[in-house]
Amino acid sequence: MEKFFNLKEHGTTPRTEFIAGITTFLTMVYIIIVNPAILSSAGVPFEQVFMATIISAVIGTLYMGLFAKYPIAIAPGMGMNAYFASVVATHGVPYQVVFGTVFLAGVLFVILSLTSIREVLIKAIPNSLKYGITSGIGLFIAFIGLKMSGIVVPNPDTMVTFGDLHQPVTILSLFGLFLTLILLARKINGALFIGMIITGVVGYFFNLLHFDGVVSMPPTPVFFDLDIAGVFSYGLYTVVFAFLLVTIFDTTGTMIGVAEQAGLMKEGKFPRAKNALMADALATTVGSTFGTSPSSAYIESSAGVAAGGRTGLTAVVVAILFILAMFFSPIIAAISSLPAITAPVLIIVGCFMMEGLSRIDWKTFDDAFPAFAIILTMPLTSSIATGIAIGFITYPLMKLVSGKGKEVHPILYVFGVIFIIQMIFFPAH
Structure with missing residues (x-):
């Protein structure tokens, strides 16, 4: 493990990587519940998307960990799933046809990843934009955490405003936030992870965390439920282009941001870029054949980096946890349903990314x-x-x-x- 991932060279240990992997997983595990919820609104069976989400996450994240050796997780991207549902609604086409557009975008994605176009792009991006992307992602992550926790809420006059501190989830989120800040200030190893665990335990005792069982058998995956010919008959070329373009730049920006945060960029260059960029391309292509929207590098990976993750071992741990999640969907659903567990981590990680x-x-x-x-x-x-x-x-x-x-x-x-x-x-x- 030391030789394969060069742990000492990166100043990390198996324990640190393991904790980083758990931290990343817990901050992004919501996707295996949220993604099926969004795509099922477009008519895709919930259980089909549940398995497709996990399969694409495992393939992309394992490839990232073993070949690119970065602490970056891959899974179906938020935003792309909403766009998928909107295409089905606005164009009035079967979801199988839209999966066809995702598949074609994925194939083009793989072809582009085999060329040097994306590597050239990363090298061409000036440092000011790279730092801007990293900081912008940091603010985006922090804002997601603030919204999830209810610390800020929508307001028709000012867009957002301060939330209601009488709400139990908001109170628990603030407790988790200040607890984790204290642990960080005291330089406690694994502070982010420990904060999440303690917050979850407190939530359980205050009846905010509910478990409807522990173990369940995973649903049977559905394969190749898509219609490629329909893409051409419906003329959805712009949809393919949109999926391709947004996924390329969403993932590229996230990878640069996380790699920069981890100190893995070398003089503005992104080592092993082809393997890293191939990870989300494969996940998108394979994911479409099982029934999910395009995959992307996850900004929540920065939570694992903040917890000390520096190598592909972090990503491998995340992939293994996704596999286990197939059998523990009741627990996963419970964690995902309580934003107070993960929101404080996202807010703090946003601060780290301002550097x-x-x-x-x-x-x-x-x-x-x-x-x-x-x-x-x-x-x-x-x-x-x-x-x-x-x-x-x-x-x-x-x-x-x-x-x-x-x-x-x-x-x-x-x-x-x-x-x-x-x-x-x-x-x-």
């Missing part, structure tokens, strides 16, 4: 504003991909009008134009 802000050259406006635009739009639009798009549009534009157009890699101009077209004509969110 890159100090490395942005704020005095150089054409560097600073695109980073600021990313940081601003990710949480406000609830979309990593939209934030990245704004950055890719404003950066080359700002450099061009500042007379520094030659400093910009040509591929950024290409994607800047693509993003403008995509946002106007093919909005995916």
Whole structure:
């Protein structure tokens, strides 16, 4: 294990990686309940999506851990599942046809991952955008945690406002948040994980955490319930394009953000990029054949990194826990139903991801504003991909009008134009 994952070289231990894997898993396990809930609204059987979600997560995360050796987990992406359901509703097509679009996008994704296009893109992204992406994801994660816990709630006049501190889940979330902050301040190893466990125990004794059983047999997977020919007969080419484009940039941005946070970027480069980028491409393709929407690298992986995860062993632990989750769906459903367990971790991890802000050259406006635009739009639009798009549009534009157009890699101009077209004509969110 030490030799395969180079644990000492990365300053970590099997115990640390194990705790990091559990931490990442607990912060993202909601997906195996939420994803079936969203896709079942489009007519896909709940049990089919439950198994497809786990299968795609296991394949993508195992590939990431064993071949790319990064502490990054893969699973069906939030946002893409909602878009899937909206396509079924707005186009009035069977869900099997939309799975056909996901499959075609996945195949194109695999082909692109075999080429150097995505690697070139990562190298071409300037540091100011990379730090902006990392910080924007951090704010996005923190905002998700605040909403999940009820610390902030919707408000028609101000978009959001402070929540009701009389709500039991909000009180428990604040308890978990301050407990975890104290553990971190005292430099307790595994503080995030310990905080989640204690919060869960308190929630159980205050009747907020309910278990309807412990073990259950997993449903039988459904294979190839899709209609590829229907994609062409219904002319859903733009849907394929939207799935492909958003997934590529959502995943690329997340991987850069998590790798940057873990200190795994080497002079702005992303080592073993092809293997890392292949992980979500395979998960998307295979997942579509079992019945789920496109997969993506998970921003919750940053929780595991914050807990000390630095190698692929963290991802392998996450994959194993997803396999076990097939047999413990009642417990998983209970944990997922109590946001107070995971919300504090997301808020704290958001803080950890702000570190890159100090490395942005704020005095150089054409560097600073695109980073600021990313940081601003990710949480406000609830979309990593939209934030990245704004950055890719404003950066080359700002450099061009500042007379520094030659400093910009040509591929950024290409994607800047693509993003403008995509946002106007093919909005995916």
